[in-house]
Amino acid sequence: MTARFRGVFLTCQDSAKTAAFYRDLAGVPLEEEGNDEYTYFVLEVEGVQVALHDAHGFADYSFPPNSESNLTHLYFRIEDQEAFLADVESVGAPLIDVDEVVVTVQDPDGRKVMFGTA
Numbered sequence: 001m002t003a004r005f006r007g008v009f010l011t012c013q014d015s016a017k018t019a020a021f022y023r024d025l026a027g028v029p030l031e032e033e034g035n036d037e038y039t040y041f042v043l044e045v046e047g048v049q050v051a052l053h054d055a056h057g058f059a060d061y062s063f064p065p066n067s068e069s070n071l072t073h074l075y076f077r078i079e080d081q082e083a084f085l086a087d088v089e090s091v092g093a094p095l096i097d098v099d100e101v102v103v104t105v106q107d108p109d110g111r112k113v114m115f116g117t118a
Contacts, residue, residue: 001080002005003084003085004077005074005076006047006049006075006077007051007075008051009047009054009075011054012053012054013055014054015052015054017030018041021039021115022052028043029043029048030042030052034114038057039054040052042072048076049075066113074113074114075113075116076113077115077118078103078117081101081116082113084103088097088103088105093106101118102117
C-alpha cells in the first residue's frame with residue numbers, strides 16, 4: 001500500500017494565538033475550520049495541510065504541549081485503514097493507537113506518525 005504525505009500538524013497551547021503569529025509574521029493564510037465543539041487553523045495546498053491544533057483538544061497524548069515529543073505530528077493519507085494495519089503488522093512497526101480515522105505508529109526515533117483516511 002502507498003501512503004501519500006498529508007501534512008504537518010502543530011499542537012499549540014493557544015492555537016488562535018499561534019495562528020495569528022504565523023499569519024502576521026510569515027504571511028501564512030491559515031483559516032479557522034471546525035465547528036462549535038472543536039476548531040483548528042489550517043492551510044491546505046494541493047492536498048497537503050499545515051494545521052494548528054489546540055493541544056488539549058487534539059489528542060490525549062498531546063497535552064500538555066511537550067517540545068521533546070509531541071508538538072509536531074507527521075500525517076499521511078491512506079485509502080484503506082484495514083489494509084494499512086496489515087502493513088503495520090507485516091513490518092513490525094510499533095502501533096500506538098487506532099481510532100475510526102487514524103492509525104498512529106512510532107518511528108525508529110520515537111516520533112508518533114499518523115496515517116489516516118481523512
